[in-house]
Amino acid sequence: MTATVNGARVRLTDGVAPELARLLPEGICRTFRVMPYAVVDGTVLVAVADADDPITLQVVEERIDRPVQLVRHTTNEITDAIETVYPAVEGQIESSEERRGRVQMARMLTNSGLVTNDQLQMAMLEYSRTGDPLGDILVAHEAISEDVLVAALSEMYQMQRVGLSDFVPDMEIARRLPEPLAQSFQAIPVAATDDLVLLAVARPLDPEQAVAVEEALGSPFRQLLANRTELDQLIQRVHSAHYVEVSTVALLEARPEDSAHVVFTGGQKALGVCLLVAVVVCGVVWPMQTLIGVVAACSVLYLLVSFYKFQLTFRALGTHLEIDVTDQEIADLDERTLPVYTILVPLYKEAGVVRRLVQGINDLDYPRTRLDVKLLCEEDDTETIEMIRSLQLPPHFHLVVVPDALPKTKPKACNYGLQIATGDFCVIFDAEDRPDPDQLKKAYLAFQHVAGNVACVQAKLNHFNQDQNLLTAWFANEYSMHFELILPAMGAAGSPIPLGGTSNHFITSVLRELGAWDPFNVTEDADLGIRLHREGYRTAMIDSTTLEEANPNVPNWLRQRSRWIKGYFQTWLVHMRSPGALLRETGPRGFTSFNLTMANAFVLLLNPIFWGLTTLYVLTQWGFIRELFPGFVFYAASAMLFIGNFVFVYLNVAGSLQRGEFGITRTALLSPLYWGLMSWAAWKGAIQLFTNPFYWEKTEHGLDSGAH
Template sequence: MTTVAHRLKARLTDGVDPALQRLIPEGICRTFRVVPYAEVDGTVLVAAADADDTITEHVVAERIDRPVLLVRHTVNEITAAIDDVYPPQETEVETPEARRARMQMAQMLTRSGLVTDEQLQRAMLEYARTGDPLGDILVAHEAIPEDVLVAALSEIHQLQRVGLAEFEPDLEVARRLPEQLARTLQVCPVAATEDLVLLAVPRPLDAEASQAVEEALGSPFRQLLANRTELDQLLQRVHSAQYAEISTHALMELRPDESAHVVISGGQKATLVCALLVTALCGVLWPMTTLIVLVGICSLLYLVVSVYKFRLTLRALGTHLETDVTDDEIAALDERHLPIYTILVPLYKEAGILPRLVRDLNALDYPRTRLDVKLLCEEDDDETIDMIRAMQLPPHFHLVVVPDSQPKTKPKACNYGLQLSVGHYSVIFDAEDRPDPDQLKKAVIAFDRVAPNVVCVQAKLNHFNQEQNMLTAWFANEYSMHFELVLPAMGASGSPIPLGGTSNHFITSKLRELGAWDPFNVTEDADLGIRLHREGYRTAMIDSTTLEEANSNVPNWIRQRSRWIKGYLQTWLVHMRNPIGLLSQTGVRGFVSFNLTMGSAFLLLINPIFWALTTLYIFTRAGFIEQLFPGIIFYAASAMLFVGNFVFVYLNVAGSLQRGEFGLTRTALLSPLYWGLMSWAAWKGFIQLFTNPFYWEKTTHGLDESP
């Protein structure tokens, strides 16, 4: 009795104990109407509007590591105490009407047995963090299907429902609303009379949105609630022609000089023909001298490229050049302010890997209600499309079917998906990607911290199956060198960064402004990195990794690498159409860096020639080979034989050491053999540049069985 009486002397009206003020986060306090205010005899007294509610009791007990006693108080008393501890901001405090609707939704679903107490508790906790609608949270976590939520909203708001699964739109009616407004609000006109338009909506529109729609339509309208997935598919059918046109031709029409739809420009053809004629003429008049000069030029190029990459590595080794984001900064993020994030996932013949992909995307530490995941499928890929439909994914996953047309490339699919994107930020992930769970939050923080002209944040790439065989180990060594050393050093020096094929995060509006990806360039990521640099924008690296599947068999690896090298050659040709313009936009350092990264792909074509000459000389001691390497040329070439191979091995070892993958360093000692594979792929890509420049060599994923 004495203890109870002593506890009762501690009153909420006396104020909240400063030591307990922030024991429970604001969102939970306001959502569950609780506030800890005193501690008596080791027990924390928590004011609660509903002291008998088991969910409230469980949520409070989970967050306080001491005995807890819920003490009933009025809502007004608790709200006043919370406002003292957390001064309210009008836009972030739930209105009485919104709270009533939320509680009505919760009661309707629990009383009908559609959700369990555990599911409701998880959803309420996420609501406390994000402020997103409770029903949307339940749907995103697959506690209830979208149709159940639409039925509940229909009853709460007294709005009629409409089914769109088999609906064939009248395109003239459906396009009365501008595409941008329809996409932003996810609404679509489905029928119209002279005086009224029937508008399918995923959720009841607020006053501001309703006014915008009425002004755009020029007519009153009535809202009909629709399933979000069905509505999304309807909007795609209505506007597919526009999306297809933009995704294929936008860059080519707006910035033709920056598009790879022409492989070699007229000026480049003339320069190449002149160079060949001069070389041929010199070869006729001074054959040996001409060959010696060519050997000297190639040796010099090898030297310059090796020194450049070696210098970049030395700058980055043992340092931290990325934009770093700490765990404390991530924990301190207010999820109520997180933007919508679009995730573009290009898929082709990837049905078998879909379950793993969905699992890994759902593992991202980001509110699912703020994800806009576009699963980009080609129209002729029935197996993948059918699998996605059969999985009945929640509405933050959007099936996007790209019309079958040429060129059939990843960048064209991404351009198509970008037209449908509603996120403030956008990122690309490939089908086999396993990004760090906190990567999206790190990118959000990084964008807030970096310079205003940074429009892209590139995460690191590496492989989850690096120990599968020698090829995957070499691949992992190469990625470690590229993403741990070379790219961070390039970013720190202000050089143009050729982006990786995945995990590059963009400000969506700036990406559209740049013309997005070139659908005719088969290494569209590297090209985009150069284009954004030329426009005065920059890329920042962040210390977050996405694990990919390294190709584990040689034919598959050759297909992928030949495409990359063909794309590097395309990118070099595109941006060297006007060397003076490139120099003026990137500066001398950027110009040199571009040529030593993109242009170095040509060196891979030369390797087999030198290897063949060396082998031939060893076995035949042919005199004409000795004549090709007189005096200084011989010593320079011999030095490059050792220096070049040393640098190549060193870079691969250094990259793995930087990442802490010490077990891979021994495989780097055999990496000159890997260089041979790269030259094989280079010649295949070079030939395709003229025979089939826009052909996208499909890389098969799922060869590794890692879970």
């Protein structure tokens, strides 16, 4: 129950009761000019400047769980009280001019009936938290269109508008403003005379920006307000050739030694041939000893990889190794301090999931006005492009059409999107991903908690359709072990982490400095993780999950997995081009960890051979096989067969339990069958490494039973 009075006995000037001072958050107090200050007969007295504003009334009522009485005060009285309770922080307080503009915008939109009271209240509340422009908030929430906002701004600033949807630019004029300035100021020349350039801008430039632009153009200019989406598309069109070139060859030119454009270097080929010749010669001269040596080497490799994995997972079982970010910290986060966050979403032939994707991103607990979502489409994927256009998304969604050029890979699309990213941080999500709503805030807070050299925060991945069939359950078991146990342990140990395909959050500037993703590597994420480490950066894990679609179809799964394994081989070959440099840059521990992690792909190749030998021996008791496993080789092989295999089965169980996925615990017990599929994919990937190294085996999405 709320009542409004003009002259209460107790006034704000008598002082604010300490227990009431912070009853309402600072943003609410400043935005709505309210301040609770006393309790009389169980009723909270709230000082208010505009007691007739229904929005203010509702906001106050909803936030105080006791009877409230609004008491009219002067603006100065309330402002003074707010300043006392919440001392102003420079740069975070709305100036009177800004306030006037906000109020003018609100009145303009409400008076013309373009927004309802509910929409305005929602926007005001968000404004009270973020301090972002009211109009931008209304557009981001699709309460008004961008065109309406541009019209309102044009009225307020007395500026002309320009429509760019069907505009055909004169490239020479358009490129007069250098691309970095065009991107950062969101401005582009659209016409020019001898002494004046007409410049389309998203928002009026401030004086400093105006000086920079004039210097760059070399002539005076006049600003024309444009729709942000249309402007963004125009800038992309004008500079697409530059973006394509950078996204394709930047890493190759800057750091050719880090690029997978060549599968085997000359040195690697020579070494491989020498090794092969040596084995063949030894095989001819000492056939049995050579075979035993090969079996022993494989067994030792097996044992080392298994021991390393077990050690990592056992460590993770013993403690929580993720960066700790509590719900309370997230709740206490001052949204005014949040940076712009870029979300890169590569899409290919995924028109069917776009609507769901947009909803998922809008559901994120992050101010939409501080999101920079890049929907990265290939030029030939007209269906997805048209679908995105048809949705008429608000301007925080950016359709990015990547021109058709080889290699046509996800990393190239991401590199393209990264060039026009405006966020301080960026993250990749796949189209079908469902990140935890608070993931961006968690990642941002994690970056505040970790050491200065952490440039990447990896969230956990898992599946939403794990119950669809046995394959998806196994996939979920595997991911649970990998993301719940292995990666957190690697992160805590400071080892190089092969990043997961999505949900890796980066400091954008560091990512650019590193040359971003290698467009020639088919597991560009794993490669980037290693490159980060080599450059002295680290990756940390957070306890936040992105749910993906698990591949429910065996052929489709094999395509995906063979690509991953091929990429692991590529990554290993790239970084082992100069083992000495790798050792120097990563240290003995990092070097060992990298090799043992990548060796897992080799172990998958060996699995069927060892299983075949074991089966053959059990069935035939063939003495030749027994001779291959003398003494200690036999012990190592036996340990792997009887202990190692079970340990890995159990680690799948443990990962699922750790995750709270109790329903798929029993399927983990059958995971050796899944390993068979993995070995199949490994052989496919290994063969493809020689026959078609850069081919991107596209995974089909939307096969889950719910067809999300």
